[in-house]
Structures are given as C-alpha cells and as structure tokens.
Amino acid sequence: MHKEEMKYNFSDIIAQFSIGADAFELVPFGSGHINDTYRVKTPANGRDYLLQKINDYVFKDVDGLMNNMLYVTNHLKQKVAKAGGDPDKEVLTLIPCNNGLYYCRDAEGGYWRMTTFLHNTKSYDLVTTGNQAYQGGMAFGRFQYLLCDMSAAMLVDTIPNFLNIEFRLQQLADAIRHNAAGRLEKVKPEVDFLLSRADGMRDILQWGRAGILPLRITHNDTKFNNILLDEHDNIQCVIDLDTVMPGYVAYDFGDAIRSIISTAAEDEANLDAIQLNIPLFEEFTKGYLNQTISFLSEQELKSLIKGVLLLPYMQAVRFLTDYLNGDVYYKIHSPNHNLQRTLAQMQLLKMLELNKVKLTAIIEREWFGSY
Numbered sequence: 001m002h003k004e005e006m007k008y009n010f011s012d013i014i015a016q017f018s019i020g021a022d023a024f025e026l027v028p029f030g031s032g033h034i035n036d037t038y039r040v041k042t043p044a045n046g047r048d049y050l051l052q053k054i055n056d057y058v059f060k061d062v063d064g065l066m067n068n069m070l071y072v073t074n075h076l077k078q079k080v081a082k083a084g085g086d087p088d089k090e091v092l093t094l095i096p097c098n099n100g101l102y103y104c105r106d107a108e109g110g111y112w113r114m115t116t117f118l119h120n121t122k123s124y125d126l127v128t129t130g131n132q133a134y135q136g137g138m139a140f141g142r143f144q145y146l147l148c149d150m151s152a153a154m155l156v157d158t159i160p161n162f163l164n165i166e167f168r169l170q171q172l173a174d175a176i177r178h179n180a181a182g183r184l185e186k187v188k189p190e191v192d193f194l195l196s197r198a199d200g201m202r203d204i205l206q207w208g209r210a211g212i213l214p215l216r217i218t219h220n221d222t223k224f225n226n227i228l229l230d231e232h233d234n235i236q237c238v239i240d241l242d243t244v245m246p247g248y249v250a251y252d253f254g255d256a257i258r259s260i261i262s263t264a265a266e267d268e269a270n271l272d273a274i275q276l277n278i279p280l281f282e283e284f285t286k287g288y289l290n291q292t293i294s295f296l297s298e299q300e301l302k303s304l305i306k307g308v309l310l311l312p313y314m315q316a317v318r319f320l321t322d323y324l325n326g327d328v329y330y331k332i333h334s335p336n337h338n339l340q341r342t343l344a345q346m347q348l349l350k351m352l353e354l355n356k357v358k359l360t361a362i363i364e365r366e367w368f369g370s371y
C-alpha cells in the first residue's frame with residue numbers, strides 16, 4: 001500500500017458497514033482514474049467486498065450520487081429478476097452503513113461506500129477478441145434498454161454538464177486563459193488542432209436541444225473496463241455507476257468505441273501503435289444493436305457515428321484542460337501523463353476521421369441486418 005493510503009483508518013471505516021466482520025485484508029484494486037478502490041477480504045465470513053473512497057473533488061454531491069446509484073441498482077435488479085436473471089450477480093449490490101445510508105464519512109470527512117465483490121469476474125483495459133467486443137455491446141446496450149422505462153427526473157446530474165462539449169470547450173478556454181501550470185507554450189499545436197474541430201462537434205448537443213434526440217438514462221463512462229465479464233468472457237455486470245444520469249445514447253456508444261476500436265491503450269506513447277481494429281467495432285455494434293434496436297429512433301442511429309468522433313475528441317479536450325490546469329482532476333502516473341493521453345486521443349480521432357465512411361456503413365448494415 002502507498003504511504004498516502006496509510007493515513008486512512010481502515011478499521012474504523014470498515015466497522016461502519018454492516019458486514020459483521022472485524023478482521024479483514026485490504027488490497028488496492030483496479031485501474032480507474034477517479035476513485036480509490038480496495039478489495040476487502042474477510043476470512044471470518046468468507047466474503048469479499050469492494051470498498052471505494054469516492055472522489056469528492058470530482059463528485060460534489062455525494063448524497064445525490066449515492067441516491068442515483070440506489071435508484072438505478074434497484075431498478076436494474078427488479079428488471080433482471082423479472083427476466084429470470086440473478087440480480088446479485090448481474091447488478092452491483094450496495095452495502096448499507098450503520099448510519100442507515102449507503103455511504104459513510106471518515107475522520108477527515110472523506111466519503112466511502114462498499115459493494116459486494118463479484119467473484120470470478122474480469123475487467124479488461126484493452127479488448128482483444130471479437131467476443132469481448134460483442135459482449136461489451138450487449139452489456140451497454142442492455143444497460144440502456146433496462147433503464148429506458150425509468151424516469152430521468154429521478155436522477156440528479158452527478159457532474160453538471162459532464163458530456164456537454166460546449167462546457168468542456170469553455171473549460172479549455174478558461175485553462176488557456178489562466179495557464180495555471182505555465183504549460184501553454186508547450187501545447188500550442190494541440191490547442192490549435194482541437195479548436196479547429198470544435199464547430200463540427202456540436203451536432204449531438206444541437207440535435208438534443210432541437211428535440212431530435214431524446215434524453216435517456218445513460219451510463220456516460222462506458223470504457224470497456226467498466227464491464228465485468230465472467231470466466232467465459234460473457235457479460236456479467238456493468239459497473240462504475242457514478243455518472244449514470246440523463247444523456248444521449250451516442251455518448252455511451254462513442255465512449256465504448258473509444259476504448260474498443262483502438263489497438264493501443266488510452267495513453268499509448270507510440271502514436272504509430274494506435275490503429276483501428278474495425279472487426280472489433282463491427283462486433284461491438286452487433287451486440288449493441290441486438291439490445292437496442294427495439295427502442296432506438298432512426299435519428300439516434302444517425303447520431304451514433306457522431307458519438308464515435310465526439311467522445312475521443314472530448315476526452316482529448318478534457319485531458320489537455322487538466323494538463324494546463326496542473327493535473328488536478330485525473331490521477332496521473334508520470335509528469336506528462338495528461339499530455340500523453342491527449343496526444344493518444346488526438347491520434348485516435350485522426351484515424352476515426354479517415355475511416356468515418358467505412359464505420360458509418362457498418363452501423364447502417366448492422367442496423368438493417370438486425371430487423
């Protein structure tokens with residue numbers, strides 16, 4: 001465990017959750033950029049749990065966030081049970097605290113929550129097989145399907161304007177103006193590249209405002225490692241529900257493709273290694289449409305390709321903004337990590353732009369094939 005983590009009194013924190021176990025073993029877990037995650041093993045009752053310190057710099061309304069998570073998991077559990085599935089395995093289960101809530105505070109005011117640990121599952125940072133991609137499409141498509149009858153009014157925006165590109169561009173403009181970390185000179189070409197594309201990236205937002213696209217409940221962080229697959233690489237559970245809130249389906253489609261179509265990691269330093277794996281795109285699209293064809297409108301279908309270009313673009317804007325601000329948002333593992341991430345996302349965007357016609361044709365073919 002890092003020195004930084006030694007400062008938490010884990011015994012006191014874990015004692016606040018109703019798990020009936022004193023002795024535990026704690027292992028830092030996962031590769032997320034936002035929360036701190038630990039696997040808690042409790043030899044006494046033989047169960048494992050997942051403990052998370054919620055990043056309250058990123059999520060200002062933890063109470064609202066946890067209410068969302070409870071509504072969403074309850075709704076999903078009911079639907080999964082109705083369909084004959086196993087809600088304990090296919091949906092996250094929150095552990096209540098002694099205070100009657102589903103989160104507790106530590107002595108420093110930090111926020112913690114716990115879920116059951118789902119055994120024999122895997123999450124992948126990089127997709128390698130067609131089946132994984134297909135299962136990913138099924139997982140996020142089914143997630144949207146199961147929530148499409150839940151009222152969006154039930155949920156708060158856990159991060160206001162989270163995937164609003166105009167807001168993200170405004171944040172970039174502010175970061176450029178303040179130049180807080182003194183890094184602006186170094187990233188002029190990247191700033192120019194991103195600003196030159198800004199106008200073409202507003203379509204989804206404009207279609208939404210014009211009522212052409214419906215606001216649905218979406219996941220909004222559909223990186224492939226936010227799905228747990230079982231030991232046979234079949235979908236088991238969609239995780240990381242912090243950003244589930246009203247959104248457009250193209251956001252989920254585009255962000256998932258961002259992590260599925262690239263042959264390299266999100267922060268790959270060797271830009272030549274970032275190529276498109278189009279067969280994986282095809283498989284994801286098949287799985288996604290298999291689950292969503294019954295409720296998507298034609299206009300939503302047309303928006304999917306826009307999401308494919310928008311999400312890597314928005315991610316580059318967000319990474320560059322954080323780089324200019326001095327790395328205050330995402331966890332970084334090297335001094336220029338946010339810049340490296342920006343460059344990788346820009347490279348991915350260039351490859352996607354070159355292949356836009358081909359990718360659009362695949363979506364349309366799979367759409368008509370699904371009827």
Ligand code: ADP
Nearest residue numbers: 030032033034035037050116117118123225240
């Ligand atoms: P972050 O917001 O930091 O990305 P996640 O909620 O995605 O946090 O969790 C981080 C990682 O922990 C996931 O990528 C996954 O590997 C693992 N994980 C999360 N929840 C569970 C669970 N209930 N059971 C098993 N593993 C889990």
Ligand code: GN1
Nearest residue numbers: 031032033034035058221223240243
């Ligand atoms: C963050 O928590 P994690 O690593 O799943 C971020 C996403 C980004 C992603 C980029 C709340 O997700 O929006 O797409 O990093 N989550 C938040 O890897 O900002």
Ligand code: MG
Nearest residue numbers: 032225226240
């Ligand atoms: Mg995650």
